[in-house]
Amino acid sequence: MPATKSSPIHADLETVLVSETAIKKRLKGLGQDIAAAYGDQEITVVAIINGAILFTADLLRQINNPIRLDCVRISSYRGETSSQGKPKLMHNLTLDIANRHVLLIDDILDTGKTLSVVVDLIKKQNPASVRTCVLLDKKGRREVEFTADFVGFEIPDRFVVGYGLDFAERYRNLPCIGILKPELQNPPEWA
Numbered sequence: 001m002p003a004t005k006s007s008p009i010h011a012d013l014e015t016v017l018v019s020e021t022a023i024k025k026r027l028k029g030l031g032q033d034i035a036a037a038y039g040d041q042e043i044t045v046v047a048i049i050n051g052a053i054l055f056t057a058d059l060l061r062q063i064n065n066p067i068r069l070d071c072v073r074i075s076s077y078r079g080e081t082s083s084q085g086k087p088k089l090m091h092n093l094t095l096d097i098a099n100r101h102v103l104l105i106d107d108i109l110d111t112g113k114t115l116s117v118v119v120d121l122i123k124k125q126n127p128a129s130v131r132t133c134v135l136l137d138k139k140g141r142r143e144v145e146f147t148a149d150f151v152g153f154e155i156p157d158r159f160v161v162g163y164g165l166d167f168a169e170r171y172r173n174l175p176c177i178g179i180l181k182p183e184l185q186n187p188p189e190w191a
């Protein structure tokens with residue numbers, strides 16, 4: 001059953017920012033934009049896990065180009081001060097990306113640090129091109145300049161969960177994106 005305002009999709013959410021229906025519709029448009037940008041080229045997709053898993057899985061099914069898929073894992077720097085806060089690569093690519101057209105996918109573009117670091121790493125391996133795609137963009141939060149080539153939705157500066165995005169590794173499986181109820185934003189047993 002589609003989510004509506006009168007039937008909250010998840011009891012732990014205070015607000016649904018992006019509904020399941022809106023995500024599905026936007027994925028079609030993003031898929032068309034990406035296919036148009038690449039023509040008949042093969043795309044080497046690099047997903048930043050865990051957050052981009054659900055988005056990547058659904059988006060790739062909207063694109064008919066030949067696709068190779070790889071993942072990288074980046075350390076979380078949340079809770080650290082910004083001076084210590086350089087994201088680190090925890091798991092590197094397994095595919096060779098030299099001379100390939102790379103599409104880097106993440107769940108959300110926030111300060112811009114994660115994507116800047118990963119784009120720099122990818123460029124060192126001499127790909128033919130690098131483009132980036134994010135489901136969500138919090139434009140107001142940028143600390144380093146970064147513009148994604150493909151953006152699903154611009155959202156306000158609120159901490160969101162669902163559709164791949166977690167709070168303490170929970171809520172990634174929600175089919176929509178929303179804001180947690182305030183009383184659930186710091187449960188000590190989840191530390």
Ligand code: 5GP
Pocket residue numbers: 051087106107108109110111112113114115158159160161165166167
């Ligand atoms: P950036 O490096 O651009 O600051 O942040 C990107 C990463 O921070 C994302 O991949 C995501 O893991 C995390 N992040 C940023 N904002 C949010 C948010 O609102 N909710 C969740 N769950 N993660 C976020």
Ligand code: MG
Pocket residue numbers: 048049050051052107
């Ligand atoms: Mg992430």
